[in-house]
Amino acid sequence: MELARPNGMFAFSLYKQIVSQPKYKGENVFFSPLSLSVALAALTLGAGGKTYEALLDGLAFNHSDITEEGVHEGFRDILQNINEQQGIDLKSGSALFVSDAFKPKTAFLENMKTFYLSDGFTADFTKNAEAAKMINDYVKNGTNGKISNLVDQLDPATVMYLVSYIYFKGKWEVPFNPKLTTDGLFKVNDKTSVPVKMMKKKQKYDVYYDKEVSTTVLRLPYTKSVSMMLLLPDKDLTGLEDVVCPEHVAKWNRWMKEREALVSIPKLSIKTSYSLRSLLSGMGMANIFSNSANFSGIADDPVLVSEVIQKATLDIDEAGSTATGATGVVLMPTSLRSFETITFDRPFMVLISNRDTRSILFLGKVVNPATK
Numbered sequence: 001m002e003l004a005r006p007n008g009m010f011a012f013s014l015y016k017q018i019v020s021q022p023k024y025k026g027e028n029v030f031f032s033p034l035s036l037s038v039a040l041a042a043l044t045l046g047a048g049g050k051t052y053e054a055l056l057d058g059l060a061f062n063h064s065d066i067t068e069e070g071v072h073e074g075f076r077d078i079l080q081n082i083n084e085q086q087g088i089d090l091k092s093g094s095a096l097f098v099s100d101a102f103k104p105k106t107a108f109l110e111n112m113k114t115f116y117l118s119d120g121f122t123a124d125f126t127k128n129a130e131a132a133k134m135i136n137d138y139v140k141n142g143t144n145g146k147i148s149n150l151v152d153q154l155d156p157a158t159v160m161y162l163v164s165y166i167y168f169k170g171k172w173e174v175p176f177n178p179k180l181t182t183d184g185l186f187k188v189n190d191k192t193s194v195p196v197k198m199m200k201k202k203q204k205y206d207v208y209y210d211k212e213v214s215t216t217v218l219r220l221p222y223t224k225s226v227s228m229m230l231l232l233p234d235k236d237l238t239g240l241e242d243v244v245c246p247e248h249v250a251k252w253n254r255w256m257k258e259r260e261a262l263v264s265i266p267k268l269s270i271k272t273s274y275s276l277r278s279l280l281s282g283m284g285m286a287n288i289f290s291n292s293a294n295f296s297g298i299a300d301d302p303v304l305v306s307e308v309i310q311k312a313t314l315d316i317d318e319a320g321s322t323a324t325g326a327t328g329v330v331l332m333p334t335s336l337r338s339f340e341t342i343t344f345d346r347p348f349m350v351l352i353s354n355r356d357t358r359s360i361l362f363l364g365k366v367v368n369p370a371t372k
Contacts, residue, residue, distance in 0.1 A: 002065075002066055002070060002074050003066075003071070003074040003075065003078065003357075003359075004246075004357065004358035004359065005060075005246055006059060006060040006061050006062070006065075006066075007033065007034065007037050007059075007060075007359060007360065008245075008246030008249065008358075008360055009060035009245070009246055010033060010036075010037055010058070010059050010060045011033030011034075011037075011246075011360045011363050012244060012245050012246065012363075013060065013283055014031070014033060014036070014279065014280075014283065015029065015031075015033075015241070015363055015364075016241065016242075017279045017282055017283060018031070018274065018279060019241055019365070021279070026188075026189070026367060026368075027367060027368075027371075028270045028272065028364065028365065028366055028367050028368060028369075028371055029272065029364045029365045029367075030270060030272045030312050030313075030314045030350070030362065030363075030364030030365075031272060031274060031310055031312045031362070031363065031364060032166050032310065032312055032361060032362050032363075033360050033362075033363055034078070034092075034166060034359050034360060034361050035092070035164045035165060035166045035310065036164070036276070036308070036310055037059060037075075038075055038079070038092070038094060038116060038164045039094070039162055039163075039164040039308070040055055040058070040059055040280075040285075040308075041055075041059060041071060041072070041075050041116075042075075042094065042112060042115075042116045042118070042162060042164070043055060043162070043288070043295070043305070044056060044068070044071070045072070045108055045111045045112060045115070045297060045298075046104075046105070046108045046295045046296070046297035046298030046299075047288075047293075047294060047295055047297060048294040048295075048296050048297060049294040050287050050292070050294065051287050051288055051293050051294040051295065052294070054284055054285050054286070054287040054288060055285060055288060056071075057284050058280065058283045058284045058285040072111070072115040072116075073115065075115060075116060076114070076115045076116070076117070077357070078354075078357045078359055079092055079116065079117050080117070081354070081356050081357050082166070082354065082357075083117070085224060085225065086224075087223065087224055088170060088222065088223060088224035088225070088226060089167070089168065089169040089170070090166075090167070090168045090169075090170075090224075090226060090354075091142070091166075091167050092164070092165065092166045092167070093117070093119065093142045093163075093164070093165055094112075094116050094117065094118045094119070094162070094163060094164040094165070095118055095119040095120065095121060095138055095162075095163045096109070096112060096118055096119070096120050096121070096160060096161070096162055096163075097121045097122075097123040097131070097134065097135055097160065097161040097162075097163070098120065098121070098122055098123065098159070098160050099122075099123060099124070099125050099158065099159045099160065100122055100124060101159070102159035102160060102299065102301070103299060103300075103301075104160065104298055104299050105297065105298060105299055105300075107297075108297055108298050108299075116164075119138075121134065121138075123135070123161070125154055125155070125156055125157070125158040125159070125161075126156045128153060128154050128156060131154050131158075131161075132151045132152070132153065132154050135150060135151050135154075135161055135163060136148060136149055136150055136151060138163060139163060139165055142165045142167060143165055143167045143313075144167060144169070146167065146313045147165070147311050147312075147313060149311075150163070150309065150311055151309070155306065158306070159299075159301075159303060160298070160303070166361055166362075168226065168352065168361060168362070169320070169321075170222035170223065170224075170226055170228075170320045170321055171222060171223050171319055171320035172220060172221075172222060172223075172318075172319065172320045172321075173220075173221040173222060173223055174201070174203055175318055175319050175320070176199040176200070176201045176265075176317075176318035176319075177201070177318065178318045180199070180200045180201070181197050181198065181199050181200065181267065181318060182197070182198055182200065183195060183196075183197065183198070184196055184197070184198035184264070184266070184345060185345065186266055186345050186346065186368070186369055186370065187345060187346045188346075188347070188367060188368045194368060194369070194370040195370065196266040196267065196268070196345075196369050196370060197266065197267040198264045198265070198266055198267075198343075198345070199264065199265050199266070199267055199317075199318055200262065200263070200264045201262075201263055202260070202261070202262040202263070203260065203261075204258045204259065204260050204261075205218055205219065205220070205258065205259065205260075205261050205263060205342075206218070206219040206221075206256040206257070206258055207219075207256060207257065207258075207259045207261060207342070208252050208255055208256045208257065210248070210251070210252065213233070213239065213240050213243060213244070213248065214233060214234040214235065214239070214240075215231050215232065215233045215234070215240050216231075216232045216233075216234075216342055217229060217230070217231055217232075217252045217256065218230045218232070218261075218263065218342055219253075219256060222320060225354060225355045225356045226352065226353070226354055226355070226361070227352070227353060227355060228321065228350060228351070228352050229249070229252070229350070229351040229352075229353065230265070230344060230348055230349070230350055230351075231244075231348055231349040231350075231351070232342065232344055232346075232348045233348075236347070237347050237348070237349065237365060237367075240349065241349075241365075244349070249351070249353075249360075261341065261342050262341045262342070263341075263342050263343075263344075264341070264342070264343040264344060264345065265316065265344045266316075266344060266345070266366070266369040267316060267317050267318075267369070268314070268315070268316050268366060268369035269313075269314070269315045269316075270313070270314050270366070270369070270371060271311070271312070271313050272311065272312050272313075272364070273309075273310075273311045274309070274310050274311075275307060275308075275309055276307075276308040276309065276310060277289055277306075277307050277308060280308060288304065288305045289304060289305050289306070290304060291304060293305065312362065312364075314350070314362070314364065321352075344366075347365060347366065347367045348365065348366055349363075349364070349365045349366075350362070350363070350364055350365065350366060351363050
């Protein structure tokens, strides 16, 4: 899949931007990089000049590796694959909410529908509550009620609102037995531990120990083409966070071996919310938020992006998990060590991906599973 590597690079770049912010220190992190990539890539349909370059560079696309049409066709293939999955609760959607007084170019609207499978609605943004409810209802319906309040307030000057969401609810290939779930402690840091419910299961798992980054990698398959990868460093997360990249994920997928292990994972339910304007600006996309933004392909009237918001949820229990959200190195395998137990009782990273398209659907870390 042509987009797998750049999408993965974008996912980890944004992750590193988020965890580098002081206000997120010690916080759970969870977001959908694919949902955000879809929304930003869709904007390139109407971008020109430096704005177009900033979006493509920020999304980690190399002009010499892929054409503009290839980007859009690649996202269409990913979205179609997601929405055509059988026997798994996985879906994505996008929509344009457009002001009566704003006239987008026909070609832009047609390309949004063709490549990004976008719905279209007319909204009166001068009626703040009504427009917000319209957008929130769309996302609430698409995420089965998991994200019910994407927007709180809308600027009456808004002319267009672009929404992209992904919803996933998966059942473990082999569920955890609720009778084996016990009380446990999760070590948030050297000074703090919190009580959690720990799910336990002994069976054969795909496992890899990466000596390079001193991290145990465990893959938990769902009933279809989606899997969750959990990354447990020997020490704190910082060392892993500084270096983790798509090549690591590719290596882990390549060298994982099936081994019997007793695995313990905390039950959890977390919600996150991010205002991404400053984070995306820090990734080279400041131009799209400026008065010099060139979105002449969207409309004749000059427009800019005022804000980018994402909210996400993650629930993990014995039956499976639910997640919602409104990237060529030759490596040799390192020696496997013998596992008896793998206990996720300290901060770990989580990655949910679609094996068909090699897309990272969700990415984050669990620092405190007791935090809602």
